[in-house]
Amino acid sequence: AQTxxxxxxxxxxxxxxxxxxxxTYDTSESDYYLFWxxxxxxRQMILVIRQEAYxxxxxxxxxxxxxxxxxxxxxxxxxxxxxxxxxxxxxxxxRSAKGNExxxxxxxxxxxxxx
Amino acid sequence: DAGVTQSxxxxxxxxxxxxTLRCSPISGHKxxxxxxxxxxxGPQFIFQYYEKEERGRGNFPDRFSARQFPNxxxxxNVNALLLGDSALxxxxxxxxxxxxxxxxxxxxxxxxxxxxx
Numbered sequence: 001a002q003t004x005x006x007x008x009x010x011x012x013x014x015x016x017x018x019x020x021x022x023x024t025y026d027t028s029e030s031d032y033y034l035f036w037x038x039x040x041x042x043r044q045m046i047l048v049i050r051q052e053a054y055x056x057x058x059x060x061x062x063x064x065x066x067x068x069x070x071x072x073x074x075x076x077x078x079x080x081x082x083x084x085x086x087x088x089x090x091x092x093x094x095r096s097a098k099g100n101e102x103x104x105x106x107x108x109x110x111x112x113x114x115x
Numbered sequence: 116d117a118g119v120t121q122s123x124x125x126x127x128x129x130x131x132x133x134x135t136l137r138c139s140p141i142s143g144h145k146x147x148x149x150x151x152x153x154x155x156x157g158p159q160f161i162f163q164y165y166e167k168e169e170r171g172r173g174n175f176p177d178r179f180s181a182r183q184f185p186n187x188x189x190x191x192n193v194n195a196l197l198l199g200d201s202a203l204x205x206x207x208x209x210x211x212x213x214x215x216x217x218x219x220x221x222x223x224x225x226x227x228x229x230x231x232x
Contacts, residue, residue, distance in 0.1 A: 004157075035220070043203060044118075045158070045223035091157050100171030101148055101209060101221065105157030 002027045002094050006106035013082045014114045020067075021077045021109045023092030031097035034068065034075045039108070040088040048090070051075065053097070079111075087113045117141070119224035121206050127230045128196050136191040136227045140208030146170075147189040148221065149181060150205040158205055164189055193229075201231045 003026045013019035025034070036048040051059045051068050059066050063083075067076045079086055092106040120139045128134050140147050146165040150158035163171040164183035178194045187208075193200055207221040 037223075043205075043226045043228075045205065045207070045221075047220050047222075050220060093157075100163045101146060101219075102160045102163065102171050102173070103148075103150075103158070103221065104160070107155075107157050 002029075002032075002096070002104050004092050004094050004104050004106040006092055006109050008109045009107070010110045010112070012112040012114055013079075015082055015084060017082055018078060018080045019082055019111065021079075021090050021092075021111070023075045023077070023106055025073050025075065025092070025094050025104075027073070027094065027096075029096055029098075033095045033097065034066075035093040035095070035103070036064070036066070036075075036077045037091045037093060037105075038086075038088045039091060045091070049077065082113050084113050084115065087111060119206055119208050119222055121204075121224040121227050123227060124225065125228045125230075127232060129232055130196055130198060132196050133192065133194050134196060134229060136193075136204050136206075136229070138189045138191070138206030138208075138224060140187050140189070140206075141222055144208035144210055144222070145187050146209045146219075147183055147187065148207045148209075149189070149191045150207065151175070152203040152205055152226070154202070161191070196231045198231050201229060203228050 032053045034051045037045045049061045063080045089108045093103040148163040149161040152158040160173040162181045167183045181191045183189045203226045205226045207223045209219040
């Protein structure tokens with residue numbers, strides 16, 4: 001079974017600065033997808049960024065980018081130019097490339113933005 | 116377009132009772148998944164339904180059941196409620212088929228907060 005570990009329960013960053021959230025995972029599969037979701041107080045899980053395991057190039061979405069290290073099974077999220085609206089819980093998630101759509105989530109990191 | 120809608124938003128039940136949670140997917144989405152999120156933890160997969168058939172089931176007891184209707188909406192049923200069933204229940208939809216695909220990310224609703232007393 002796959003597992004996802006987020007070792008930082010809480011992180012804080014000054015507005016406009018850069019912060020990196022960590023995620024490691026364990027799997028015996030070679031083909032899979034990785035995601036970062038954001039959950040603000042509204043409770044809705046919002047997709048931030050996604051990465052296909054077979055792609056070596058790290059995904060980027062505006063101020064959000066990932067550092068995907070397949071051999072190390074590491075998938076960190078970097079948020080640049082942090083904004084007050086980035087404050088939320090961030091969840092790392094794994095999905096196999098075969099089978100159903102099951103997402104395996106980590107326990108989350110609460111990100112606080114300091115004005 | 117409307118996103119994934121869930122009802123009710125909040126619910127309080129007593130131990131031993133039964134509950135039904137409802138989910139309407141984004142228009143055109145044929146796959147619906149259910150997740151349980153206990154306070155302070157990440158969501159846990161309960162079910163996936165596609166074309167009215169169960170395509171995946173997580174590690175939950177038989178007290179949990181679900182179904183999908185011809186219009187692709189879905190219901191999650193929980194019988195004989197326990198205190199430990201108190202959680203946020205999230206529904207997600209995708210265009211996806213029974214096979215996993217990168218091109219069909221999950222879109223989540225705002226969830227139903229269930230409190231069991």
